[in-house]
Amino acid sequence: MRHLSPKTLLLGMGMLAAVPEIHAQTADHKTALSLYGTTLQYRGDLGSNFWDLRNGTVGGGASLTRYMSKGLDINLSANYTKLRYPSESGTFTSQTPLANNQRFDASMWSYGLGFKLKLPIKDEFFLHPYILLQPGFTWVNTDRSNGPASPGAPLAAASNARYGSFDGQAALGLDFHITPGFIFFVQAGQHYLLTDDNRLDGSAANSDGFWNKHDRYMQFSSGVTVAFGKAKDSDGDGVPDRKDKCPNTPSGVKVDVNGCPLDTDGDGVPDYQDKCPDVKGLAALQGCPDADGDGVADADDKCPNTPAGVRVDATGCPLDSDGDGVADYLDKCPNTPAGVKVDATGCPIDTDGDGVPDYQDKCPDRAGPASNKGCPEIKAEDKKILNEATKYINFDFNKATLKTSSYAKLNQMVQIMNDYPDYSLSIAGHTDSKGADDYNLRLSYERAASARKYMLSKGIPADRIEARGYGETKPIADNKTAAGQALNRRVDFDPYLTGDTNAAEAKYGPAPTIADIKAAGNKLPGKKTTGTGAPRSRKAPLKKAPLKKRK
Template structure:
């Protein structure tokens, strides 16, 4: 009989290991197939070779392993086993017999494993395996008779233990030691019956030391196709094509909790809310998009990461003490409208931004009571020649006082309104009222008051302040009113008496004064004014 070569067995084991590409056997890949080599040590009536590791016969086999659970596998062994007497000098028994046997066996074993995680590299186990063997033994042979094999079938059993080594993700190396028994009640294995009465003494037995490689069959289930089996995948449902780690979770290079495929800044730790990008000042705008990366904590920002400036005055809200400033208004460093004269009225509302005045007068100085009195009484002292628009010399001093007032209050304009009594034709009186107003205006202009600060118009006999039925009343109605008002505000005369075209408007239109031409108009030749010309009024 030709014996199984150990070199051939080892070569086969090498091929099996090279071909193995599956993961170590787990619940994902339940079936594994392997090759193994055996070395046996006999103990029986012809001697005891247990734990004598020289001159051991070698053999081998195939095993198929099925994963049942974390603590149990079922194993099918198909083995060719060789047995012989312990040593060369004991090859023959006292009857001149020698012992050598070969068995072809099959066993269905139960591997009880230590409850270790499937992914751990080392798995110890205990094996209990009943089986059946076909035995060919030369127990009746003698040195002179040659081979005289006896063949028979018998039930077998073995118990032992072993270690499974998971070699990375490619194969399993296993080492196993077991003691085997054969059900041979008539000592047919070695041909000697010692007439023992106990099981342990009567039964011939042998130790088997096995080593082999096993590869898994099939393919682990991987629903998301990321290369990590569903059993091990801690992140099932990963999108197709996304790189994953050994746990099946998307790679997160910077470790910020945002997977690289979703991370706009994969190499720098960032925030999930900003798709993995950092936000140094914590304003909710990623540093790469933040035009103001050093905004203080808690400050509200716009889309560019800069502090909000609600009113657009160039001062951020968190520094702006006047956050509702109208658009276009100049402000100071605190965001409040400029107030050059410090009167509490901001320049954009101040009709006199360079001269202090109360808010009730739009930030302009109020005309003093003495000046107001002069203006109010002027109508009593401004006189004209009878039926003419020529100023009497007695009027000059009062007009000069008006010039002084206009120079003292450059933010004011002056309204001049001419009036007559009811004597004469209406159109004549209208013309006369215009001419008298024009005469007073000319006097002031000649004294250096700017033309755009004086408006003059006539109302004729339409605005009496006394009855025209008496001489006294008529005298009161023949008058010229002088009313100051802030430049730009409603003309004082129009406010009192209603709209009427001014002399400037009439002349700029190229028209003549309204009404019938009077018997004579005129104004005195201009005298040199002892006063300085008024400064230019700020518009």
């Protein structure tokens, strides 16, 4: 028998394959159908044609396989193939050499239950080796014949046998995973028929021991396997649940090979939820970056370089709680009232530097204590002049005409008003209780107005002096005595910060000022007083005139 070279043998192995036990099924496609071609080679009592590809027989088969685990498949197979020896086909003649005086030609129908032992390799890997152990049953229809006993002798009679035999197969194979559901495979293995060895080939010439007693043959197979069934894919993303690391992906979302939503920038936020899918960002900001870490995405951050740890508003800019234009982290006065002008530190401007901010300072350009609303306090000696002025302001009898002796004191008060431009002056006229009430009221107004008029003539603005009269309604002493009446006949001079309540009103209650009365188009209240100007000369009667009430 001529033997094959190693090169020819390898080529033959690649073209052949073994067995109808399927190889395409996976954990995702558990049931598979294999179709394959096969060829058989005999070894027994008559000799051996193992690895001899001359005049090889051709057959085929099919198998149905079920995936059990990563390391085990079970299959049912059926195939039909011819088996002959010697491998050359033909008939005997009287000149056939003695060495070939026996031959058989058998049809083999094989059925088996196979156990495919696989290496635990991932299904996605291209090459999968395995071992097949398969008990089965073979139906044999064999034609046996003998050649002449010697050249020229008559031919021996031919015989036929039909029988069934249990058999066992052991094989090695390779699966080539072309696609997840399509596999090409090759396989080589040996079958052992468990019946007596002479039934197949008609010879028991070599029947000592188990391996020699039973005929055997090698089977090469190659074919394709197609998997059936659809892997469970709960979220419909195309990745079966078994492999899906993200089994609850929303419908329509693109996923990777693991079934997880695509994350192009690798920031842990899937693209379908990522507002910035091409730039790494933060999950809290829907995948967008935050360079200054203030919790506002860069795309929305109007202040993208805010220092770390600084509290920001919705725009990403530092908080400015009081709205003064100075961020809280720089603001030394974070609770400044709205609308107040502030300096660079966020504190209210204090123009005169007296510690009283301008918005609370009635005299923002001149320093003064907070107790006096930021205005300069009137010096003690000037206060004394104002407090004692009433003693030195005198009028003609029963008139509102100032005596010249009053001018010096009024001039002092004019100077005080010029020295303290933030103050106004309240002038309040008073009388004693003698005479008619309305007469006294008008007289008190006119005397206050006379003192005001003099000071206005010295340049004091009209809006800084208020004059009003209270008549006899605000006595400071007992009108039953002459001394008390003298004290009650007075004109008070009280300074107050411009804009504050009139000092006279604060002491005595409300009374319209002369300016108020004139603005309303009214006359001074009460009867007109006499002698408000210089007395006119007229002849007096010779008789003695009665005494009048003196004012």
